[in-house]
Amino acid sequence: MNQPVQPAALRKPLSDALLAELKLLFDDRLSTAHAVREHHGRDESSYDPMLPDAVVFAQSTEEVAAAVKLCSKHAVPVIPYGTGTSLEGHVLALQGGVTIDLSHMNQVVAIHAEDLTATVQAGVTRKQLNQEIRDTGLFFPIDPGADASLGGMAATRASGTNAVRYGTMRENTLALTVVTADGRIIKTGTRARKSSAGYDLTRVFVGSEGTLGIITEVTVRLYPQPEAISAAVCSFPTAADAVNAVIQTIQMGVPVARVEFLDENSVRCINAHDKLTLPEQPLLLFEFHGSEHGVKEQAETVQQIAAEYNAIGFEWATRPEDRSRLWTARHNAYFAMLQMRPGARAISTDCCVPISRLAECILDTKADCEKNGIIHSIIGHVGDGNFHVLMMVDPHDPADVARAEGVNARMVARAIEMDGTCTGEHGVGMHKMEFLVQEHGVEAIETMRRIKHALDPKNILNPGKIIQW
Amino acid sequence: MNQPVQPAALRKPLSDALLAELKLLFDDRLSTAHAVREHHGRDESSYDPMLPDAVVFAQSTEEVAAAVKLCSKHAVPVIPYGTGTSLEGHVLALQGGVTIDLSHMNQVVAIHAEDLTATVQAGVTRKQLNQEIRDTGLFFPIDPGADASLGGMAATRASGTNAVRYGTMRENTLALTVVTADGRIIKTGTRARKSSAGYDLTRVFVGSEGTLGIITEVTVRLYPQPEAISAAVCSFPTAADAVNAVIQTIQMGVPVARVEFLDENSVRCINAHDKLTLPEQPLLLFEFHGSEHGVKEQAETVQQIAAEYNAIGFEWATRPEDRSRLWTARHNAYFAMLQMRPGARAISTDCCVPISRLAECILDTKADCEKNGIIHSIIGHVGDGNFHVLMMVDPHDPADVARAEGVNARMVARAIEMDGTCTGEHGVGMHKMEFLVQEHGVEAIETMRRIKHALDPKNILNPGKIIQW
Numbered sequence: 001m002n003q004p005v006q007p008a009a010l011r012k013p014l015s016d017a018l019l020a021e022l023k024l025l026f027d028d029r030l031s032t033a034h035a036v037r038e039h040h041g042r043d044e045s046s047y048d049p050m051l052p053d054a055v056v057f058a059q060s061t062e063e064v065a066a067a068v069k070l071c072s073k074h075a076v077p078v079i080p081y082g083t084g085t086s087l088e089g090h091v092l093a094l095q096g097g098v099t100i101d102l103s104h105m106n107q108v109v110a111i112h113a114e115d116l117t118a119t120v121q122a123g124v125t126r127k128q129l130n131q132e133i134r135d136t137g138l139f140f141p142i143d144p145g146a147d148a149s150l151g152g153m154a155a156t157r158a159s160g161t162n163a164v165r166y167g168t169m170r171e172n173t174l175a176l177t178v179v180t181a182d183g184r185i186i187k188t189g190t191r192a193r194k195s196s197a198g199y200d201l202t203r204v205f206v207g208s209e210g211t212l213g214i215i216t217e218v219t220v221r222l223y224p225q226p227e228a229i230s231a232a233v234c235s236f237p238t239a240a241d242a243v244n245a246v247i248q249t250i251q252m253g254v255p256v257a258r259v260e261f262l263d264e265n266s267v268r269c270i271n272a273h274d275k276l277t278l279p280e281q282p283l284l285l286f287e288f289h290g291s292e293h294g295v296k297e298q299a300e301t302v303q304q305i306a307a308e309y310n311a312i313g314f315e316w317a318t319r320p321e322d323r324s325r326l327w328t329a330r331h332n333a334y335f336a337m338l339q340m341r342p343g344a345r346a347i348s349t350d351c352c353v354p355i356s357r358l359a360e361c362i363l364d365t366k367a368d369c370e371k372n373g374i375i376h377s378i379i380g381h382v383g384d385g386n387f388h389v390l391m392m393v394d395p396h397d398p399a400d401v402a403r404a405e406g407v408n409a410r411m412v413a414r415a416i417e418m419d420g421t422c423t424g425e426h427g428v429g430m431h432k433m434e435f436l437v438q439e440h441g442v443e444a445i446e447t448m449r450r451i452k453h454a455l456d457p458k459n460i461l462n463p464g465k466i467i468q469w
Numbered sequence: 470m471n472q473p474v475q476p477a478a479l480r481k482p483l484s485d486a487l488l489a490e491l492k493l494l495f496d497d498r499l500s501t502a503h504a505v506r507e508h509h510g511r512d513e514s515s516y517d518p519m520l521p522d523a524v525v526f527a528q529s530t531e532e533v534a535a536a537v538k539l540c541s542k543h544a545v546p547v548i549p550y551g552t553g554t555s556l557e558g559h560v561l562a563l564q565g566g567v568t569i570d571l572s573h574m575n576q577v578v579a580i581h582a583e584d585l586t587a588t589v590q591a592g593v594t595r596k597q598l599n600q601e602i603r604d605t606g607l608f609f610p611i612d613p614g615a616d617a618s619l620g621g622m623a624a625t626r627a628s629g630t631n632a633v634r635y636g637t638m639r640e641n642t643l644a645l646t647v648v649t650a651d652g653r654i655i656k657t658g659t660r661a662r663k664s665s666a667g668y669d670l671t672r673v674f675v676g677s678e679g680t681l682g683i684i685t686e687v688t689v690r691l692y693p694q695p696e697a698i699s700a701a702v703c704s705f706p707t708a709a710d711a712v713n714a715v716i717q718t719i720q721m722g723v724p725v726a727r728v729e730f731l732d733e734n735s736v737r738c739i740n741a742h743d744k745l746t747l748p749e750q751p752l753l754l755f756e757f758h759g760s761e762h763g764v765k766e767q768a769e770t771v772q773q774i775a776a777e778y779n780a781i782g783f784e785w786a787t788r789p790e791d792r793s794r795l796w797t798a799r800h801n802a803y804f805a806m807l808q809m810r811p812g813a814r815a816i817s818t819d820c821c822v823p824i825s826r827l828a829e830c831i832l833d834t835k836a837d838c839e840k841n842g843i844i845h846s847i848i849g850h851v852g853d854g855n856f857h858v859l860m861m862v863d864p865h866d867p868a869d870v871a872r873a874e875g876v877n878a879r880m881v882a883r884a885i886e887m888d889g890t891c892t893g894e895h896g897v898g899m900h901k902m903e904f905l906v907q908e909h910g911v912e913a914i915e916t917m918r919r920i921k922h923a924l925d926p927k928n929i930l931n932p933g934k935i936i937q938w
Contacts, residue, residue, distance in 0.1 A: 114720065114825035157665045168663050170672075171640050186913040192821040193853045194637050195890035196626045196676055198897055198905050198935055199917045203639075203672035207665055224722030251583065253693030294763050352661040356583035384662045421664035428667055436667050444655040447924065448668045454923030455916065466667055 011096045014053040018074045022056060022098070025066055029057040029104075040079075040099040043086040044146075045431060046347050046395070052079060052093035057101045061177055061185055061216040064100055068214065069183030071098055071460055079462050080210045082123060082152030085144075087348050088429025090156065090209050094464035100214065102151055108132050109217060117174060117191050119219040122151025129220075138222040141166035144425065145331060150218045156427040157207030161330075164250075164383030165257040165289065166223060168425070173206050177217035181456040191219060204451070209427055210462035212455045226257075226289035231323040232299050233286070234306050234314040235279040239263060239366065239378075242282040243359035245302075245309040246382045250355055254301050256383060258287035263366065265340070265377040266333055273336030274329040279312060284382075285330055287323070333379055334390070341375045341392035347401075349408045349431075351415035352386040352424030361418060362387055365411045372403045386424035412438070428466045436467065480565045483522045487543045491525055491567070494535050498526040498573075509548075509568040512555040513615075514900060515816050515864070521548060521562035526570045530646055530654055530685040533569055537683065538652030540567055540929055548931050549679045551592060551621030556817050557898025559625065559678050563933035569683065571620055577601050578686060586643060586660050588688040591620025598689075607691040610635035613894065614800060619687045625896040626676030630799075633719075633852030634726040634758065635692060637894070642675050646686035650925040660688060673920070678896055679931035681924045695726075695758035700792040701768050702755070703775050703783040704748040708732060708835065708847075711751040712828035714771075714778040715851045719824055723770050725852060727756040732835065734809070734846040735802055742805030743798040748781060753851075754799055756792070802848055803859070810844045810861035816870075818877045818900075820884035821855040821893030830887060831856055834880045841872045855893035881907070897935045905936065 022030050031037070032054045041049035058064045071078045077097025084091060093099060105121035108129065112118070113136040120129055127147045129140050142153060144160040152158075154176060159168035166172065175189030178201075188201035205213050236242040239261075246259055262270070262283045271278055284306070288298040303314045317323045329336075338346055353361045362378060369376040369391065380387030389411065391404040412422045412435045422428075422435035437445050448467050452459075459469050491499050500506070501523045510518035527533045540547045546566025553560060562568060574590035577598065581587070582605040589598055596616045598609050611622060613629040621627075623645060628637035635641065644658030647670075657670035674682050705711040708730075715728055731739070731752045740747055753775070757767040772783045786792045798805075807815055822830045831847060838845040838860065849856030858880065860873040881891045881904045891897075891904035906914050917936050921928075928938050 112823060112825065114716070115823040116720065117823065157669070159663055159665075163663060167640070170663070170669065171636070180912075180916060184912045184915070186916055187910065188913065190885075190890050190908065191823045191888040192855075192884075192890040192893065193824075194626075194628055194632060194639070194821055194855060194893050196628075196892045196894050196896040197890045197901070197908055198676070198914075199681075199920055200626070200639065200669075200672045200676055201909075201913060201916060203669045204920070207667070207669050212668075224720065226722070247583070251585065251693065253695070291763075291766055293766060294760075297760055297762060352663055354581060354584035354586065354660045355662075356581065386661075386663060415661075416659075419660040421659050421661040421666045423665045424661060424663050425665050427665040432666070439659065439666055440670075441656065443649075443653045444657065444670060445667075446653070447649060447655055447670060450923040451668055451673070451920060454919040 014076060015074060018070060018076060019054065021070050022054065022067065025063065026056045031055045040081050040091070040101060041093050043084050043089060043091050045087050045089045045429065046345050047089045047092055050092040050094055052099040053096045055099045055101055057104050059104050061179065064214055064216050065179045065183045065185050067098065067100055068179050068181065072182055072458060075458050075460060077460050077463050078214070080155065080214045082149030083125065083146065085146035085148050086152065086156060086429060087426045088431040090427060090429040090465060092430065094430065102149065102216070105216065111136065112191065113138055115191060116222045117219055118222055119217060120150050122216050122218060123149050125149050126153065133222060137225055139225050140220060140222055142169055142172060145334065150220065151215045154206050154215050154218050155208065155210055159425045161258045161260060161381055163381060164259060165255060169206055170203060172221045173202055173218060174221060175219040176202055176205055176215050178205050178213040178215055180213050181458065181461050209429065209465050211452060211466050212461060228292045228295040229287065229289055229323065230295045230299055231285070231287045231317040231326055232302065232314060233283065233317065233326055234311040235281040235283050236312065237281065237310050239282045239362055240359045241309040242284050243362060243382055245284065245306045245311065247355050247358065248305050249302055250383055252301065254298050256286055256298065257289040259383040260285040260330055261380040261382040261387065262333065263378040266337065266379050269336040269340060269377060270329040270333050273332055273339065276329055281312070285326060337377045337390050344392040345395045347391045347393055347404045347408065348388060349411065350386060350388045350424050350426045351411055351420060351422060352384060353415050353418045353420030355385040357418040357420070358382060358385045361414055364414055365389060365407070368407050368410055372407055374404055374407060384424065385420065430465060433467065483545060484543060487539060487545060488523065490539050491523065491536065494532065495525045500524045509550050509560070509570060510562050512553050512558060512560050514556050514558045514898065515814050516558045516561055519561040519563055521568040522565045524568045524570055526573050528573050530648065533648045533683055533685050534652045534654050536567065536569055537648050537650065541651055541927060544927050544929060546929050546932050547683070549624065549683045551618030552594065552615065554615035554617050555621065555625060555898060556895045557900040559896060559898040559934060561899065563899065571618065571685070574685065580605065581660065582607055584660060585691045586688055587691055588686060589619050591685050591687060592618050594618050595622065602691060606694050608694050609689060609691055611638055611641060614803065619689065620684045623675050623684050623687050624678055628894045630727045630729060630850055632850060633728060634724060638675055639672060641690045642671055642687060643690060644688040645671055645674055645684050647674050647682040647684055649682050650927065650930050678898065678934050680921060680935050681930060697761045697764040698756065698758055698792065699764045699768055700754065700756050700786040700795055701771065701783060702752065702786065702795055703780040704750040704752050705781065706750065706779050708751045708831055709828045710778040711753050712831060712851060714753065714775045714780065716824050716827065717774050718771055719852055721770065723767050725755055725767065726758040728852040729754045729799055730849040730851040730856065731802065732847040735806065735848050738805040738809060738846060739798040739802050742801055742808065745798055750781070754795060806846045806859050813861040814864045816860045816862055816873045816877065817857060818880065819855060819857045819893050819895045820880055820889060820891060821853060822884050822887045822889030824854040826887040826889070827851060827854050830883055833883055834858060834876070837876050837879055841876055843873055843876060853893065854889065899934060902935065902937065
């Protein structure tokens, strides 16, 4: 699996002194059990687990700070852990150390409905937040698929299906509470919607994947639930037609809330998994938010555009149960696709390009998969120029894995050549470190490295991720 | 004027060697003439000028890099200069040094209409950009009032009237070309609309006011010109009514493109300046963008809300000339207000609070002005919770200046207490450095300082701004 090795030279067993000090702080919320360590040494990437030496379950920012101070004193790696749903090896304990599990920090700290903001502990998941604010008439739009924690979503700059309309964690995080590498506690912002007050610490930590600080609280923007929601689905004879319909929709400024592309392989999988009968052709799935009239107007405009691109069977779904069935199928797509090749493991990757290059990037990547005989599917948040490739490989066949990694590397090179990025929303983790250099160039990477060295001089925060020390 | 002193101890005259080296590079685009230095040693703040020792007019990123390399070698301050429209002393040469004027870097590098992006040199102004893209059907929304350069707007994290709908420079800058303190050239991003690829270097430099690097190119998002635009204006018996109408508009999710509050003093000034006959009461000025029907629907909703808050005379302006007359008057407000007290100088300040606290913050600040007998006006981008206070003071009367600075300090303290920020869009410059500490706390400031030290170890980039070395 292109598996990096936990470098023995960098690993040293936790000292008894550190373990004793952690024990004093966390008591039975400290674990060195193999099963617990193994659970925390994996994510949803294709990597084999890499185990931390110990796991602590923190209940407050102060506990996180205390744990980090101890680890700093002993120069031991610290890895924050939310729901373990990252995709590029973000939480694997490459150099061992202590994983801080934040899932017990699951309190909604404050809901300010009148200001459209909420402050939550890092372990609160997006579904939990939406559940807790349901009665306010507001919702939190960012939806990366998995029911991830808000801390993890901030740390990986997550986005997902609604980003085309509502932005990503980059735009929707107002402030963070962060524990620094030396165990200080800082607040990076306020609840003001905008600010010109000094360096943008919030966005220094958003997307830093636990390598610059540990996020313990997140203040996010909320949005009024739209008066009306409708969905539409239509198929196209070719992927190019589908993507070009999206490009024109965006260029015309139609404020679609979601627009998802599914290739024919994805459609086939969700038909099987969710007992649907969608035409097994490239498909677009739209959602519109607005007033009753506004939603109708948007859908009509999109229907006209789709028709110009040879759409087949533009269907509306305004009833909640129909919308929900379609979107549930979309959300199940990942699991549906895992069944394409039983016994295989999934290599999942993503990239993001300027939208005018999207059709070309998807088609060339698809052709590359086919040429290499890789069972794959492509799904995209195409309104943003972002798409995912899921490749099913035999983990025991190095040639198979190499073919998939080759497709991945060429997709990334293609995206970068188009002035796009090696990852739109999955993040870098361990898997895309060399692509990051390719994308940014050595001089920009050097600037990133200086920031890392300034904020984590002992390299204890999630070492071995994003950039080489 | 609460005027900081250029510290003699920190100033050393430029060496002949450095001047000779700059002369070789810039020839007659190097100036040490007093008039040129004085022009570059001031902005629109109330500070007296502080002159750099020399000014160079750069024509390319490479020239900026060469100049910075020389200044770095000689450990001499470097200050980037765009249009000089900053408001908090950002470009004043507190420690002397070399100002790099970027106004000759005024080329639009690339317009990618199909991707809704444009890349410009730092000296391109927002009006120039909008002029150059007019035929594409797109526009660049950020409008801080002044016809600022895009480089300066990025460096100060500018926003303005449209931010409530389209965001600020924080959200709309996709990538920057930056010259680092040691004269390297880096690109901070790509043209992809979103990315999870590494540290967010773009937002490290956006808002850093020339203290972390010199921005030489900016890639921004563009938006389709709306199908329909309409404006509306209405007066209210009290400022509280006006602001509460805005709060409800935002909470209901009406996607207003602009909503500006003007207090009765502001209205009086623009009536006099622009020969208008608006009722001299608190006033809201709205702009709606959307489809023909959508715009009508938004305006009707807002009219209903305004009526609930005792609005007087809700008037629509759909004809471009009427809209333009109202918004021109709004844009002239700053100059109109300067005429309130001839011979006086303006102290301009801003803050931003969670919107539920906005009415209280404005009213308390207004009461404080009145209690202190300060001729003032308040204008706000109230959809974001952001407002400006303009206070007219006699620069030769220290007590008058002290009263105004007292109002400013109490306004900031009030905003911070409300979980808001000491500046929504003006920036820190020299004037708000102590407030920055008040807002963020010493630990967060320490993190900012570590970033500054890491990226500018010799403290040559716009020294003495944002944070104390």
